[in-house]
Every structure is written in structure tokens, then in C-alpha cells.
Amino acid sequence: MVFGKVAIVGVGLIGGSFGLALKAAKRCGRIVGVGRGVANLELALERGAIDAFETEIGKAVTDADLVLLATPVAQFPQAVASMAKDLMPAALVTDGGSTKRDVVAAARSGLGERCAQFVPAHPIAGAEKSGAGAASADLFRGRKVVLTPLEENAPEKVRVARDVWEALGATTSLMTPEAHDALFAAVSHLPHLLAYALVGEIAGRPDAAQLFGYAAGGFRDFTRIASSHPEMWRDICIANSDRLLAEIAKFSGALRRFEKALQAKDVGQLERLFAEARAARERWLNGEYG
């Protein structure tokens, strides 16, 4: 399916890459961007991710056949409400948010019955870089996109939404918003929070300079995700706070097992804990978890 006019609300890493990839796939006519920062929108224009920009969401979505919401998730309720009256009845709305229960709620409250037009999606294609300058036509290639359809979505609408993301090179799968948020709290949101916590804790010490001075490649990779966008992660953590708190509790339990083994100097238990974790990671890298 080719979309005549496309509106991208929030032209950062995800929104900009969506524009570039959609054009590369020849799946669209004109792309109009909307955003808060004019400098970023001009950069997106210059890079060809959009063809024009508007400052009002209503204007951007007027006559649009496809709308992508790609702002930080806390802005979704207002953004969805702003587009409601101008959205064409046949338009498909999808998004790039990393949480999904809040997005479903925003779709329902902002669009009412027309929430049937909104098929929520989460492209698993984050990066610690942000902004239109970091956008790439290949960002979604080979990546997974999880769609969490509303019961209001017609099957055909879901099919078209999958087709859009697959046209950008992604593979798609379906999940409930609840399952999605629980899953990503564990494998994405918690690791981000741990990385931020570690870096922040060390940065707050009087001898931070010496500590960072000896931090090496392991530390760099472990904390890479702590260079992600603070506003985006603030919103994700707030939107998914219940599941994230549950994950923190589970992780704290796991950490306590190591703590106890260390206190008891339980050599066998420590080696077992390390070996089991390494073996699981090897199975994952070997694709045994699918």
C-alpha cells in the first residue's frame, strides 16, 4: 500500500527514520513533520526525512493517509486529542512508543470511537542517539516491531499496519499491551534504569574522576544505554512504573542471592550463579531462544 500524504508527529530518531525508510521503500507521497524544535525539523527536512513541516498537529494530519506518533509517550494524550477532529476517517495511525498500555489509553480517550484507526506499535530499534540527525533509513531493517492492536481495530487495519512496518524491513508480531509492558519492563526498561543508577551513583562521588578514569570497555558497554534520552526514559518509566517496580523487586532479589553468597564466601554458589547466567546468555546469542 502506498500512502499519499504521511504525517510524522515528533521527528526524532524513530520519526525521522520512519520517514527516510518509507521514502526508500517508495511507500509514500509527501511527508509532513510536526515537532517542538524548529532546528530539528529543519535538519529532518534537509536530510529528506520530511518534505515540509507544520507547527500544528491538526494541520499536519489534515488529508494524511498515515500518521506516525513518535514523540516521548507522555505527549501522546495531548497529541492524539489535537489530531482527532482533522483525522481522515480512512487514515491509519500508528506509533513508535516504547510502552503500550498508556498508548492504548491515549488512543481511546483522545479518539473515542475512532480509536479503531489507531494500531499501536513498538519498533525494537532504540539507540542511545536521538534527534533527526541520528535517523537512518535502515533503522528498522531486521528489527522486530511489536503491535498491540485494540479490540476496536478491524483485522484489515492491523494487516495494513503490519504491512507498513514490514515495508521498512522489520518483522512484526502481535501481543496484548499488558504482555508487552511486562516483557519490556524486564528486558529493556529495567536494564536502562540499572545503567543510569550505576553511572549516577559513581558520578556523585568525590572521587568520580578517578573512578571514571579507570573504567574500561566493560563499563562502557554496560552503561551505553545510560546515554539514552532522559525525557524519553522518564516518560517510559512513569508510563510503566508498576511493571518496572515489580522488575526492580525481582532484580533486588537476584542481587541479594549474590550478596548472601559473597557474605558467606560461598564459592560453589557464586560459580554456579555466574556459570548459569553465562550459559543462558550463550544460548541467547546462539539463537536458542528464538
Next chain:
Amino acid sequence: MVFGKVAIVGVGLIGGSFGLALKAAKRCGRIVGVGRGVANLELALERGAIDAFETEIGKAVTDADLVLLATPVAQFPQAVASMAKDLMPAALVTDGGSTKRDVVAAARSGLGERCAQFVPAHPIAGAEKSGAGAASADLFRGRKVVLTPLEENAPEKVRVARDVWEALGATTSLMTPEAHDALFAAVSHLPHLLAYALVGEIAGRPDAAQLFGYAAGGFRDFTRIASSHPEMWRDICIANSDRLLAEIAKFSGALRRFEKALQAKDVGQLERLFAEARAARERWLNGEYG
């Protein structure tokens, strides 16, 4: 300085790389390896990291001008004691252990007065790979090596030890064993433990396959160090358990700050915590911490 005969006790990633690098720098004659696994020693021989191997440490260090200890640190007391009677009075001993208070204690108890010959060192050049097969002549190039001299070491001995490591391309610095162990508990040992704890916790769940199935690049980098050698990390954690437990306590405090902010849905505090951590990491990547 060129060393006629060199003995490498433990020819894994560090020991094998030491041999390859020392040869590349033309700083040695013959290298004799010692180890537990014959297959690994044969691989080291084949790759040119050693010229011969022995199964007894005493035989390997006889007539050696330079000895590198590069087994997991828990084996140091026995290894040092095994070499005591055959060690030449002029020989220099150094090591590649990731903890230093225990290494100093092993040097003193195993060598007595002759501990003056042992200048402990920690090359900051770990990798999640292990064994002679992963060894590389460039492993130490551009890396830091921290030496923690004993008060028994003559300044000249320390100078020669620095020269050895610098000949392999490293930069060297001096620290007390206490300062070393405190520092690396924070920037290396704790991150390893956190990565192992996260992977192990997820691997133990009934839905581990689905969770790993959606884990992406951020998770991969965050947990890379959980593919490190379990026996090596068991030994490091036991040797440095007091400092590591102190770091776990500090980290748990940092995690509780995030937990409280999430419970209170304190948007401002969350963004502040994320932004401060990201800014610190950027300063580190920009070399502002030296």
C-alpha cells in the same frame, strides 16, 4: 630490558596475550607456559604465545628471568608457593590478576622475604572471551596497567616491571592495593555482578525464552560482561568481597532513589536522575575525567 627465559603460569587470554606481545616487542628469548589444560597449552604453542610447556611450576620458573602469574587469583597462593624454591634471586615476578590485596598477601606468604621480587600488576584489558585462543599481541596496546608495588619492592624492580608492561603498549600507573581494590569494585566488579544477576534472574523464569526473544541491542551490550569466565569472576568476587559488598550497598541505595521516584511518580526527579547520569557519561566519553 630483554628477558632470556620467561615463564607464564596460566596461558589464557591474559597469559597468552602477554607471550604474544612480549615476542612481538622482541623483549624475550624463550617462553615456557604452565597450565592445567594440555589442549589449551597446545593451542598456545601453536599460536606462538609460548615455545614449550611444563606441567610443574617449579620446572617452568627454573632459570626464568621473568615470571607472569595469570591464573584465576584463587590459585595464586599455591602457585607462588610452588615457585618459591626454584625462583632465581634476580627474577622479576608480575601478574595479571584483577584484585590486588589478595595477590600481595599471596606474594608475602608464598615468597617470604623474596616477595621483593614480585611487583603486582592489573592490566585493564579484560574481555568476555577466555583461553589462549582469544589471546592477541595487541591486547594491552593503549590499555592501562595498574601496578600496586609492595613496600619490599626496590624502586628499580618497580621500574623494570613498568617497563615490561609499557613494552607491550600499555600505560602504567601506581596505586596501593587497597585503593586498587576499592576502585575496581566500583567500576568493574560491581557491573559484572549486576550483569550476571540480571541475566540469571531472567533465565530462571518460565517465560525466559520469550523474554530473551525480544531482548535487543541495549540488553546485549548491558550484559556482554556476563559472558566472562565464571571461575575467574568467582575468584575476583571472593577476593574482593568486602569492597564488593560495600559497592552493592551503595548501588542498592541508588536504585532505591529511582524506586522512590517511580513510586511517587516524581517526573522531575526521574528526569533529573536520568539527565545527570547521561551528562556524566558524556563527560567520561569526552575524556573529561582523564
